[in-house]
Amino acid sequence: MEFKIEHEWNSTPISHDPVTICLKPARGGLQMDVTAPFFDDPPAPPGAAGEPFHGLWDYEVVEAFFLNVEKEQYLEVELGPHGHHLVLLLSQRRNIWKACLPLSFEASTTEVTWRGSALLPWEYFPPSVDHFNAYAIHGSGSKRTYEALYPVPEKEVQAGQKPDFHRLELFKPFSFSVLMGEEWKEPGSSLWKMDHILRTIPENKANSHPEKELTYKITTTWDSKEVLHEPVTITFKPHLEGLLMEVTSLFFNDPPAPPGEPGEPFNGLWDYEVVESFFLNSKTTQYLEVELCPHGQHLVLLLSGVGNAFKKELPLEFETDITSNWGKWRGKALIPWAYFPPDVDMMNSYAIHGSGIGRVYESLYPIPPQEISQGQGPNFHRLEYFKAFNLKWIMGEEWEQPSSCLWESSP
Structure with a gap:
């Protein structure tokens, strides 16, 4: 032709x-x-x-x-x-x-x-x-x-x-x-097929009247020690099609960028410089894990049971900037409602950077010092340390979380 x-x-x-x-x-x-x-x-x-x-x-x-x-x-x-x-x-x-x-x-x-x-x-x-x-x-x-x-x-x-x-x-x-x-x-x-999933989410009129945004600062390491730098800031904002997650963080550039394409999913992103947020239904132990990297790679996991990922590398609308504010990086992701498990009621967030013995694991809600046992290491899937979180705090009390066919197929 x-x-x-x-x-x-x-x-x-x-x-x-x-x-x-x-x-x-x-x-x-x-x-x-x-x-x-x-x-x-x-x-x-x-x-x-x-x-x-x-x-x-x-x-x-x-x-x-x-x-x-x-x-x-x-x-x-x-x-x-x-x-x-x-x-x-x-x-x-x-x-x-x-x-x-x-x-x-x-x-x-x-x-x-x-x-x-x-x-x-x-x-x-x-x-x-x-x-x-x-x-x-x-x-x-x-x-x-x-x-x-x-x-x-x-x-x-x-x-x-x-x-x-x-x-x-x-x-x-x-x-x-x-x-x-x-x-x-x-x-x-x-x-x-993913576009079809997003398009079939029912719209809720309350989406057009959001209540507010929520901002969290990660000020401690996984074991409750105070971080020695300006804390990572994560802000959640309302959007018609999902939850906006905005990150502001120091840019360590350690480790170097993953070998994957910016803008694409990268399995194993947790081994690089990354900021993560987890959204949990504590009754069913179903949770969403979102990982964002300053170099533009991302990773979205759906988990049913502790550490049991049944879907991974889902597409994500994510943009990042490591050049306009020297020494820092900013990222913005739109997390579709279809990715969230039903009735999210708990949340935790994390940040990781550094290599070798300089590897640092930070947590919004860390393990209390008195509960850390000898030889214990960081584990971001300790769901018992997550704390209360409600999407209605952002979307408004009249808003109802859309159902998701992704979670209908969960184990």
Whole structure:
């Protein structure tokens, strides 16, 4: 399937050779090949070639959108001539719930042309894709040019209107069967199954009238000794789709960053620099463990029984910053309601940093000194030391915790 972008977003014909996008069947996904004029304006983004670059839309870029109209779920793929890429999963218009996914992408340039080839895994496509659009952007300042495969019809362009690539009503029908054959079935996607879980959480009107936020400071080690530095601060805030967890902490950079991709789950994150919060139903011993790392990795575990994780490495919307405030790091995560066990009533939080004999384990609610036995070490799963916590303290007394199909399958 070959597409040529011959108009600007407002149906004005372009004045250069068109961008060509070719879609081909490939092992494990769809191959997207781009041939385009190379303007080299703006210059290359400051990120490493071959890696995701958030905000790529502000540079020279070609984009393709694959949409399920009925559910308004869509995949956005952005490719740049300098080798950068950006993959976004969106649920409802402009609502990004997964960003910076890895992509196999190669690009090359000449003085006047650039070519790129990317393999889009089937896992990234929403179920039942039936519409498509594509775009190209280049230029700086007043020369910034926005082009569209399916533009706004000339008669519908209004004075003062600006380009908007999320006008889903302008997308046109598209079918993988043209490429793959009538008998082919789009593979299922575990990524989009998680989106389905989040979308089926019932909304509670009380969510729009939150009571307050809660802030905790970790001032002791696991064995009740006072920490010798500025304490880690954890703040919980209300959000319609879940609980916001914000972390402010000194940045020790010890151990160094885990070998996993920032923004992705990393099993074994507890062996690195990390801040953790646990949310417990004390009656059933079901609990949620959330681990956040200053380098951008995260780990979400669902546990039923002490130390018994039955789900792990769940996706998480998490962003972190270790550069804007020297010596500190800040992180913000949105923990979906689907991850919390029913009737959370207890909580504890922890922080870990350091290597070897310098490894430090800190606890919001530590083991009392009189209860520490000889030779005992840190154990963050001592649920008897958790203390009272209620999500209604944040969400309001009228709020009811949404049910979760994740926990319906717990052991």
